[in-house]
Amino acid sequence: xxxxxxxLLNGLDKGGAYALIALGLTLVFGTLGVVNFAHGALFMLxxxxxxxxxxxxxxxxxxxxxxxxxxxxxxxxxxxxLAQTWFGDFGAVLVDYSVPLSIxxxxxxxxxxxxxxxxxxxKHFYKRPxxxxxxxxxxxxxxxxxxxxxxFGPNPWSQPIPSSVRGAFDVGAMIGLAPxxxxxxxxxxxxxxxxxxxxxxxxxxxxxTTFGMVVRAGMADRETVGLLxxxxxxxxxxxFGIAAVVAGLAGVMYTPLLPxxxxxxxxxxxxxxxxxVVGGMGSLPGAVLAGFLLGIVQSFxxxxxxxxxxxxxxxxxxxxxxxxxxxxxxxxxxGRRGMxxx
Amino acid sequence: MTKLHGFSRRGxxxxxxxxxxxxxxxPLIFSRGAYAQEFCNNPxxxxxxxxxxxxxxxxxxxxxxxxxxxxxxxVEHLNGGGDGGMIPTFSSKxxxxxxxxxxxxxxxxxxxxxxxxxxxxTARRMIERDGAVMIxxxxxxxxxxxxxxxxxxxxxxxxxxxxxxxDTTGKDKKRYGFRHFFNAYQSGIALGPILGEAYxxxxxxxxLTADYTWGWTQEESMIAATEALGWKTLxxxxxxxxxxxxSQYLTPVLNSGAxxxxxxxxxxxxxxxxxxxxxxxxxDKQANGKNFEIVLPxxxxxxxxxxxxxxxxxxxxxNWDWQLGDEASKAFTKSFGAKFGQPxxxxxxxxxxxxxxxxxxxxxxxxxxxxxxxxxxxxxEFDGLGNGPTTYRAEDHQCFxxxxxxxxxxxPANPFDLLEVVGVASKESVTYDPSIFGGELGPDTAVVC
Numbered sequence: 055x056x057x058x059x060x061x062l063l064n065g066l067d068k069g070g071a072y073a074l075i076a077l078g079l080t081l082v083f084g085t086l087g088v089v090n091f092a093h094g095a096l097f098m099l100x101x102x103x104x105x106x107x108x109x110x111x112x113x114x115x116x117x118x119x120x121x122x123x124x125x126x127x128x129x130x131x132x133x134x135x136l137a138q139t140w141f142g143d144f145g146a147v148l149v150d151y152s153v154p155l156s157i158x159x160x161x162x163x164x165x166x167x168x169x170x171x172x173x174x175x176x177k178h179f180y181k182r183p184x185x186x187x188x189x190x191x192x193x194x195x196x197x198x199x200x201x202x203x204x205x206f207g208p209n210p211w212s213q214p215i216p217s218s219v220r221g222a223f224d225v226g227a228m229i230g231l232a233p234x235x236x237x238x239x240x241x242x243x244x245x246x247x248x249x250x251x252x253x254x255x256x257x258x259x260x261x262x263t264t265f266g267m268v269v270r271a272g273m274a275d276r277e278t279v280g281l282l283x284x285x286x287x288x289x290x291x292x293x294f295g296i297a298a299v300v301a302g303l304a305g306v307m308y309t310p311l312l313p314x315x316x317x318x319x320x321x322x323x324x325x326x327x328x329x330x331v332v333g334g335m336g337s338l339p340g341a342v343l344a345g346f347l348l349g350i351v352q353s354f355x356x357x358x359x360x361x362x363x364x365x366x367x368x369x370x371x372x373x374x375x376x377x378x379x380x381x382x383x384x385x386x387x388x389g390r391r392g393m394x395x396x
Numbered sequence: 397m398t399k400l401h402g403f404s405r406r407g408x409x410x411x412x413x414x415x416x417x418x419x420x421x422x423p424l425i426f427s428r429g430a431y432a433q434e435f436c437n438n439p440x441x442x443x444x445x446x447x448x449x450x451x452x453x454x455x456x457x458x459x460x461x462x463x464x465x466x467x468x469x470x471v472e473h474l475n476g477g478g479d480g481g482m483i484p485t486f487s488s489k490x491x492x493x494x495x496x497x498x499x500x501x502x503x504x505x506x507x508x509x510x511x512x513x514x515x516x517x518t519a520r521r522m523i524e525r526d527g528a529v530m531i532x533x534x535x536x537x538x539x540x541x542x543x544x545x546x547x548x549x550x551x552x553x554x555x556x557x558x559x560x561x562x563d564t565t566g567k568d569k570k571r572y573g574f575r576h577f578f579n580a581y582q583s584g585i586a587l588g589p590i591l592g593e594a595y596x597x598x599x600x601x602x603x604l605t606a607d608y609t610w611g612w613t614q615e616e617s618m619i620a621a622t623e624a625l626g627w628k629t630l631x632x633x634x635x636x637x638x639x640x641x642x643s644q645y646l647t648p649v650l651n652s653g654a655x656x657x658x659x660x661x662x663x664x665x666x667x668x669x670x671x672x673x674x675x676x677x678x679x680d681k682q683a684n685g686k687n688f689e690i691v692l693p694x695x696x697x698x699x700x701x702x703x704x705x706x707x708x709x710x711x712x713x714x715n716w717d718w719q720l721g722d723e724a725s726k727a728f729t730k731s732f733g734a735k736f737g738q739p740x741x742x743x744x745x746x747x748x749x750x751x752x753x754x755x756x757x758x759x760x761x762x763x764x765x766x767x768x769x770x771x772x773x774x775x776x777e778f779d780g781l782g783n784g785p786t787t788y789r790a791e792d793h794q795c796f797x798x799x800x801x802x803x804x805x806x807x808p809a810n811p812f813d814l815l816e817v818v819g820v821a822s823k824e825s826v827t828y829d830p831s832i833f834g835g836e837l838g839p840d841t842a843v844v845c
Contacts, residue, residue, distance in 0.1 A: 057652075
């Protein structure tokens with residue numbers, strides 16, 4: 055029972071990342087009708103916002119001290135972080151909390167990147183076939199990842215979890231199990247709650263604001279909304295920016311779980327497309343549901359007991375489920391009629 | 397018929413032969429290489445090209461970057477630059493800083509992406525396009541085995557980089573392939589007693605294993621070593637290389653009944669899995685009334701740096717450590733540190749040593765002709781490359797030398813002081829019968845490409 059609950063928690067935190075990426079992907083597809091293969095790259099760019107923020111606040115002054123020698127006999131380099139020199143203990147706190155704080159940088163940067171991407175490139179492909187949209191966005195993803203590789207190098211950049219939430223949390227004690235029976239990393243729990251929060255915020259934004267209402271109307275019938283004199287294109291551009299922010303935030307908060315590298319976006323991209331297809335093209339609740347569902351299934355498939363029966367099942371389970379769901383429900387779990395069916 | 401005084405046909409022959417011997421031409425006449433100098437990428441100009449294939453991207457990219465530094469340094473030293481590094485300490489004194497056989501050493505580099513097919517393609521390009529007479533590199537046994545097989549086909553000497561699978565010099569060994577690095581079997585011998593002493597004889601181990609040749613053989617060797625102590629082993633779980641997030645494999649460990657987690661992971665995979673295990677609170681956990689422990693059977697300074705706090709107190713094995721006190725290690729560390737601002741890791745040492753060993757073998761053979769170089773390497777006994785007295789065993793082309801059990805240092809004295817040597821397995825204790833891993837070396841026939 056403890057093992058099942060632990061695996062369920064793991065599935066939820068993995069699912070949180072899948073759902074966030076798939077949500078952004080579906081937002082773009084549902085509003086602009088573009089299959090954005092550069093969406094994984096936006097996740098990666100978000101992660102590198104966290105890296106950049108940390109690099110900035112951990113800038114150091116380097117002084118060579120000829121009096122002291124390094125272990126191999128060269129003059130010793132003494133490095134002092136500027137944040138601590140300037141702000142003392144507050145500087146140390148800034149460095150400790152660099153990952154959550156980098157959200158401040160990531161939101162405007164990702165919004166700008168998203169809007170620039172849509173206005174600069176993607177808008178020219180609205181009336182082109184899906185295959186061409188896929189090719190151009192895939193090309194863009196490669197360009198972005200090569201830029202990141204050129205700037206940050208090929209190796210991952212590890213980002214620390216803030217010291218106060220490092221280690222594991224006794225979830226079992228909260229639900230009446232024996233102490234220590236069910237512990238789970240605190241940051242992973244935070245990631246899960248964060249993903250729920252962001253998903254909730256996006257849904258609330260679409261549901262309870264006038265802007266959201268217009269966007270939903272545009273998603274249902276773009277032409278009619280346009281005829282009413284509403285500049286739906288501008289709103290859709292902003293939605294593209296919001297989708298980029300969602301992907302970027304998913305990337306920022308993921309950095310302590312997996313040090314980001316330039317290739318990270320591609321690793322998530324294929325998976326998130328499967329999530330979107332399983333959830334149903336263009337369906338926001340479908341994307342979220344499928345994200346969590348596939349995260350949980352993948353987690354259970356990685357259990358030793360399951361792998362003893364079918365070795366390697368953890369590698370293919372997501373694709374197997376996609377095949378089954380598409381056979382049984384060709385539009386996915388919550389797909390709408392008419393999406394990609396023209 | 398006029399007979400010249402003091403000259404006869406027999407006398408002329410004798411004198412001529414003596415002259416040939418005296419002028420030193422004889423080795424060329426009597427060696428097989430002299431009349432069989434046709435071989436792949438025979439260097440005929442003033443330079444000789446070596447091919448360095450490294451993982452510059454992928455799960456072992458950190459290792460690849462250090463490997464590249466070591467190769468640059470080795471070439472510099474072979475060409476007479478810098479302080480010579482380990483050339484002055486190397487027991488064989490053939491290397492003079494004038495290249496190899498008087499030819500300046502040039503090199504080409506390439507990325508194997510930590511993937512066997514990419515490594516093989518890169519090595520092939522170096523052989524077919526760049527004229528590399530020797531290929532060296534890799535940080536993955538999967539890549540090593542693929543490149544080694546290609547080199548056997550092409551008749552090109554392959555000096556393996558960091559490859560730890562028993563198969564490299566076992567069932568997949570090749571006449572043209574040579575490994576300086578130690579292997580998983582030797583890790584088991586070196587680490588077993590240390591684990592027994594530290595954690596006792598009643599333990600239950602859970603293995604997470606990289607799903608390829610290295611992981612499989614390390615898992616097998618570690619299970620053999622720990623079960624010999626009395627430990628029990630739960631069914632091992634195989635994980636894909638470059639998995640990134642290992643949380644779905646780590647979660648089941650918590651309630652499995654195991655009290656030791658053995659991570660058969662290397663490079664970034666090892667860094668990620670041990671860091672994530674720490675996040676799960678495994679090092680603070682109690683299981684079966686004992687402290688839960690993590691073992692990383694193959695560990696490097698680069699991984700220790702990446703893992704940070706998570707590596708402290710964790711046991712593993714290493715081929716070499718920059719803090720070994722012998723003259724060769726000190727000379728190499730000084731040379732490397734001065735050039736790159738950081739001490740060399742174990743992959744840098746093995747890669748550097750392999751280039752020197754090849755160059756020396758060519759010098760001793762007096763030719764680049766591969767069958768003669770192979771003969772010069774087979775059974776070669778040497779010292780002064782950082783691992784003490786070492787033998788390149790002829791039967792399987794595996795180097796036999798000391799193996800070091802290491803532990804993540806609890807209180808590092810400086811940012812590079814990450815691992816401490818806690819045990820040394822002697823060369824004799826890690827020597828085994830070459831037949832236990834099977835395989836055939838194959839022919840040493842030269843190939844014209």
